Amino acid sequence: MTAPCDVAVIGAGPAGCATALAHARAGRRVLLLEASRRPPTRLAGEWIHPGGIAVLHRLGVGMPAPLSRPALGFVLHPEDRSPPITLACPRGGRAATVRHCELVAALRAVAADHPAITLTLGARVTSIRHTTVVYTREGGPEQHVRAGRIVGSDGQASLVRRAIHSGAPATTTPATTTAPATTVSRTAGVLLRGLTLPAEGYGHVFAGGPGPVLAYRLDDDTIRVTIDVPLSSRRSPDLPSYVQRGYARFLPASLSGPLCAALEQRAVQWAANRIRLRAFHGRGPYALVGDAVGTCHPLTASGLTIGLRDAECLARTEDVAAHGRRRRAAVRAHEHLAAAMHRIFCDPGRPTRDLRRSMYAVLRASGSERERMMRLLCAEELGLLPLAGAVLHVAGHAVRDQLVAGRCRTTWRTSVCACGDYLSWLRWMSRPPGHSWGW
Known part of the structure; x- marks a missing residue:
């Protein structure tokens, strides 16, 4: 039996690391478990709104210039070629863009250095039995640890979420908490190098195609372009011609040509855009944060920010139910907006x-x-x-x-x-x- 801890956090992504840091700063002993030894390379959140940046600062995590780029907001490009509309961050705030893998690596490094956090990489959780977490390390023997609070920051397929529901009577588990996520579209992500954006320092949203296109700078030489692709479209082999027909005419020539060339070379990553309303944040000693709670359409680029706020809010209270009520109220309008933005552009x-x-x-x-x-x-x-x-x-x-x-x-x-x-x-x-x- 591993020594007990105050909080066990399962999943060392951005929300999990922030959860560990927030609880550690509140005086708790934290065990942070992560199955993978390396930061993920999949297509995932790279934009942090000003509110998320503020959470990181309060947790003692800076955004070093070599890893991130400041962002002033978004520029919306209508499909009728009318002048673009600049949407600055609220109250003059600053957002940031950062490669997901680099953000995760930086947060894990800060967590590993905190004396109240034990970061264990290569730890695969196999079960949760009441307040005991059972995990193995690289095929070794099972290890057991008791925790006063167990937090699932393990993404959309959360083991903690499943464990909560498997142990709850049907009469106490509303359908909204157990409903599966709904896939509404797919995102194709491409990295383009050596290009300039129409206005540097902003994310650019291009309307007019079957779905919106988002472009933003990641570093001095690299631009990320994401394309919202309807489920009805064909996948990879026909993607270049599909983008050429449906999207290219709504993009500046400086982007459309390199984008189609990158797609021809299959230099694309895919992610499913799944919607699950954030109606359930846990119960009793079990809590969920980030994508384990729910997700909205990524056009709003809010996943990282919402997950970071989940972490900070949870660490401030012993009452998971009250935490859930606060977080539901905090994101309800945003969830409606995300659904509306998806529809209005698609x-x-x-x-x-x-x-x-x-x-x-x-x-x-x-x-x-x-x-x-x-x-x-x-x-x-x-x-x-x-x-x-x-x-x-x-x-x-x-x-x-x-x-x-x-x-x-x-x-x-x-x-x-x-x-x-x-x-x-x-x-x-x-x-x-x-x-x-x-x-």
């Missing part, structure tokens, strides 16, 4: 196109709306009212345009039908968490 229907044009007009005309949009995007709004205000502003603009069009170009019946379509959109947006996000 749904080819006419009502969505109208609303997208209205969104462009509203954001272009109003600095306060741009600020509100970025607060929602960065998960800094704690209630649904700001989201409702933003949505109603866009919908009202679309209705006004339709009524004007009814007087000038189309029949009133057409305008009334269009307004009915917008109302259906609003009903879709207003559904409570736990419903399918399909449209």
Whole structure:
């Protein structure tokens, strides 16, 4: 039996390392277990919003310049070639981009140096029995450790999540906590070198294709490009021609040519975009953080920031249920926004196109709306009212345009039908968490 600890954290990704550091800074003895000895090289989060940067600073983790790049916000490029819309980080804050593997390596190094944290790499957890974690190291004998709190930061297929539900009576496990994640699209990720972005220091979102394209700088020579690919599309062999047909004309020539060339060379990584509402954060001595809780569409680039905030919030309380209530309230508006952004950039229907044009007009005309949009995007709004205000502003603009069009170009019946379509959109947006996000 390994010596007992106050907290056992399973998974030493960004959320797991932050969880270990936050608990250690609160005076707890922490065992941090990770199955892999090396940082992951898969396509994963590389953007940290200002709120996530603030958490890292409070945990004593800096973002060294050689590993990260500061980011000022996003630039949205409409498909009609109208002027781009700059969305700066809220209140003049700064985001950062960093390769996922380098972020993980840096966080593990900080955790390993903390005297209250025991980082064990190559430790594969095989079971959780009440408050005892059972694991093996590189095929060796089973080791057992008792912990006052067990935290699952082990991703979407969390062993801790499964262990919680396997030991709970069906009557105490709501369907929203056990529902499987829904795959809504796929992301193709490509690294391009030796190129410049239309405006350096920003992430760039290009609309118009079957899904949005996001591009941002990782280092002096490297740009990351991610393409949201619908599930209905064919995969790898036809991807270059698919991107050429569906996306390239909406990208600047400086990006589209190198992107298609990289795809021709199969220099692409894939990730499934899965949605699981963050309705369950654990119970009793068991807690979940990061992707183990749930995920939203990656267009909002919020996964790292939300996971870091989970970690800090959890370490401040002994009550996992209260922690879950706070975190659900903190991300509810953001989850609705993420679903809306996925639909507004991917749904080819006419009502969505109208609303997208209205969104462009509203954001272009109003600095306060741009600020509100970025607060929602960065998960800094704690209630649904700001989201409702933003949505109603866009919908009202679309209705006004339709009524004007009814007087000038189309029949009133057409305008009334269009307004009915917008109302259906609003009903879709207003559904409570736990419903399918399909449209």
